[in-house]
Amino acid sequence: MAVALLAPAPCAAAGPVAPVPSPDPSPTDATEPSPGHRALGVGASVLPGVLLHGSGHFVLGQGRTAGRLLALEGLGLGLVLVGGGTLIGSGASRYLVGPAAAVGIMGFGMVATSLLADVIGVAWPIETRGAPQTQRPVVELELGHRAVHDPQFAYAHFLYQRLDIQRWGWRVSPSMWLALDDENARMRLEVAYRPWGPRSDVAAEDGSYIEVRSAVTHHRFAPERFRTITTELATRGRIDLWRLDRELVGQFTEAELGLAVQSFDFDVAGLATDHESLLLARVAHGVYVGHPRRPWAEVKVLYEHRHDTFAGGINGRLIGAPGSFGAEAKVYPLPYFGLRGEFAAGAALYGGISLITYLFTPEDP
Amino acid sequence: MKRIYLLACLAICCQCVTSSDDRAAFDEEVGHASVEATQLVIDEGLAAIRAMQLGDVTLWTSAPTWTGTLTTTESARWHFVVDNALPDAELIVTSNGSSQAVTASTGERPTQRSFEVDLPAGTSSLRFGPPDRDDRTPFRIAVMSDIQEAVDDVQDMFDAIEREEDIRFLLGAGDLAQNGSRDELLRVQHELRAFDLPYYTTLGNHDVSEQRAWQELYGRGSFQFRYRGVVFTMVDSAAASVGPLVYEWLDGWLARARDDVHVVAMHIPPLDPVGVRNGGFGSRHEAGKLLARLGEAQVDLTVYGHIHSFYAFENAGIPAIISGGGGAIPERLDGLDRHFVVLELGADAGVVSQRVVEVEASP
Numbered sequence: 027m028a029v030a031l032l033a034p035a036p037c038a039a040a041g042p043v044a045p046v047p048s049p050d051p052s053p054t055d056a057t058e059p060s061p062g063h064r065a066l067g068v069g070a071s072v073l074p075g076v077l078l079h080g081s082g083h084f085v086l087g088q089g090r091t092a093g094r095l096l097a098l099e100g101l102g103l104g105l106v107l108v109g110g111g112t113l114i115g116s117g118a119s120r121y122l123v124g125p126a127a128a129v130g131i132m133g134f135g136m137v138a139t140s141l142l143a144d145v146i147g148v149a150w151p152i153e154t155r156g157a158p159q160t161q162r163p164v165v166e167l168e169l170g171h172r173a174v175h176d177p178q179f180a181y182a183h184f185l186y187q188r189l190d191i192q193r194w195g196w197r198v199s200p201s202m203w204l205a206l207d208d209e210n211a212r213m214r215l216e217v218a219y220r221p222w223g224p225r226s227d228v229a230a231e232d233g234s235y236i237e238v239r240s241a242v243t244h245h246r247f248a249p250e251r252f253r254t255i256t257t258e259l260a261t262r263g264r265i266d267l268w269r270l271d272r273e274l275v276g277q278f279t280e281a282e283l284g285l286a287v288q289s290f291d292f293d294v295a296g297l298a299t300d301h302e303s304l305l306l307a308r309v310a311h312g313v314y315v316g317h318p319r320r321p322w323a324e325v326k327v328l329y330e331h332r333h334d335t336f337a338g339g340i341n342g343r344l345i346g347a348p349g350s351f352g353a354e355a356k357v358y359p360l361p362y363f364g365l366r367g368e369f370a371a372g373a374a375l376y377g378g379i380s381l382i383t384y385l386f387t388p389e390d391p
Numbered sequence: 392m393k394r395i396y397l398l399a400c401l402a403i404c405c406q407c408v409t410s411s412d413d414r415a416a417f418d419e420e421v422g423h424a425s426v427e428a429t430q431l432v433i434d435e436g437l438a439a440i441r442a443m444q445l446g447d448v449t450l451w452t453s454a455p456t457w458t459g460t461l462t463t464t465e466s467a468r469w470h471f472v473v474d475n476a477l478p479d480a481e482l483i484v485t486s487n488g489s490s491q492a493v494t495a496s497t498g499e500r501p502t503q504r505s506f507e508v509d510l511p512a513g514t515s516s517l518r519f520g521p522p523d524r525d526d527r528t529p530f531r532i533a534v535m536s537d538i539q540e541a542v543d544d545v546q547d548m549f550d551a552i553e554r555e556e557d558i559r560f561l562l563g564a565g566d567l568a569q570n571g572s573r574d575e576l577l578r579v580q581h582e583l584r585a586f587d588l589p590y591y592t593t594l595g596n597h598d599v600s601e602q603r604a605w606q607e608l609y610g611r612g613s614f615q616f617r618y619r620g621v622v623f624t625m626v627d628s629a630a631a632s633v634g635p636l637v638y639e640w641l642d643g644w645l646a647r648a649r650d651d652v653h654v655v656a657m658h659i660p661p662l663d664p665v666g667v668r669n670g671g672f673g674s675r676h677e678a679g680k681l682l683a684r685l686g687e688a689q690v691d692l693t694v695y696g697h698i699h700s701f702y703a704f705e706n707a708g709i710p711a712i713i714s715g716g717g718g719a720i721p722e723r724l725d726g727l728d729r730h731f732v733v734l735e736l737g738a739d740a741g742v743v744s745q746r747v748v749e750v751e752a753s754p
Contacts, residue, residue, distance in 0.1 A: 114720075115723070116722070116723045116724065117699055117700075117720050117721050117722040117723045118668055118670065118698070118699075118722060119722055119723045119724045119725070120665040120668070120700075120722065120724075120725070121724050122724070123665060123667060123668040124667035124668070127667065127668070127669075176674070176676075177635050178632070178635070178638075178674065178676070178677045178680060179676065179680070245676075247676065247679065247680065250679065250680040250683055251683045251687065252679040252680070252682070252683045254675070254676075254679060285667070288666070288675065290662075290678075290679050290682065290707065292679075292682070292683050292686055292707055293683075294683060294686050294687045296686075296708065297683070297686040297687075297707045297708045298705060298707065298708030300662060300682070300705075300706055300707055302662055302663075302666035302675070303665070303666035303667050304666050304667065304675075305666075305667040305669070331669075333669055333673065333674065333675050334675045334676070336676075338672075338673050338674030338675065338676060338677070339631075339669060339673035339674065340673055341630050341631035341632040341672065341673030341674065342410060342411070342630045342631070342632070342673075343630075344631075344673075345596045345629075345630070345631045345659065345673075346631025346632070346659065346669060346670075346671060346672050346673030346674075347631075347669050347670070348669075372673060372674070373631075373632060373672075373673040373674035373677065374674065
């Protein structure tokens, strides 16, 4: 997404959490709008904004921002047309479908971000927007509950645990979903390296980052007599949108691309293992609320293309081709203690909430 | 322009397909009809009762063989017209323990069979099928799916199938129509009137836009039949998933066919052999669940459509073919034109052979 459009800035020196970033020195081209004017902008961001992204900012007199959002929409639509056109024109050829789908999804992400950034940008006064975490804790723990509504499986409740250990740009994250009402367990080990962005040893300019990650996931379905092992490699990035335009401060966009191989092993004598490729693609748009070390939150909506999650892809009317749509929120009402919630809707509904805590932050005495 | 039209059709189709739960419920209604005090039941819904009045029944059979019962309070001469039948199919009727004399004839086309029989009051058992129904020697069938918008050219495919020797019937894995309206499904049946073989098929995601249309015209989406010792199980996977009720039926069908040569056909495969395409089930977890069940039941062959090319692969070690070459927008760069597959199967021999037959597009 915008990650690919904008050159990374050098990391800031290690230090305390940065304030709201405002590195764009150019003056805004509009004064703070009146409530009525803002309401008009919000309306315009929806109609005709749903077609002409940036309409909301244009109505508020922020023509430069509007132009950039429209350009982002145009670029996104172009990618959707290239990806979708390749899919249709090639009849979803086995040789082209992976790259075509990836291009189309990235384009969809740009289109979604340009729309959401316009709506949020005009609805939310700039002075009340939040700031990102610019430095990551060394250790983060998560413990919570996840509920799954899947008519195909008996499980409904999971204990969810995650541990993040981060040092020198590296992150190791073991996690586990353990069914409380069925013999189903999912274990995952993720290792990531972040060359740019908030790390435990380096404070960043903002929340933008690039991360290369690899993971192995083992998922056992005992009653159904099979298990899957997924090995994956992907790159994920985030761009804080003030880098696109300062009026969009407090918002960010994310994208991920990668590939995985999923193996199906069956606990039935004589059955062979299946190996399946899996396209990893994910786009998200989010906002920061509040400021780190004060009541703070990060909220995002996302599209997850992978089909091996609890939510899976949307079947029924959309015949399984798309992935799932969802939302995630991380809230720290108190220093060191917070909550993380997530929700996804695909073939199944998945969601839950966790208690999170972090230790050994670089700012600790 | 054609592709834009197809995109628009796809968008429309995405808005109006019936749910798999609805379709399973509609399946349960197939094969039941009554007029006044007369009831006709086709066991396991293996034929759609297209019309029924006292003394007259018109059926569309979705299997080469079936049984049924007709219960009536008064004696009458009955006329059964069975469409989509094997050309040599016969109807054996037993009433009150004694066989009834049935006059059989070929109807307006080879796949239409017509039967006249006098039925007494009471319950009569019906047994429909060809004389070779219990023969265990190998036989040949053709497999073709995904006609969709190419229905205008489908006679080329039918002609090519008819030119193959000793094909007993055509097996399908769905997507006969483009938008699944009743009119479109009738159009395909109109084309089938010029085809000398019956077409036994499940439905695809393009066939299900109008409630009950498929079931009323073609019969069930999920069903099982047996022919010459080989069991064919057709599963409605048009939603990239299998409905919970269909899983219940499937468990019974898999258990019943465990010791037989067993072919399972469905439209959308659980796993697309090209995984990044996601042409399989929406949930890979469900794909694993279904494949474990098929493997445990020792299914001999799985047949899929949906992907408009030909693939031969294995899922969970079960041989599988995807044959979506009925004419719908083809997968490019696969070196293959429209096609069908000839399968040779035997009750004792298993899957003897499979062969792809290409049919060049009309100029």
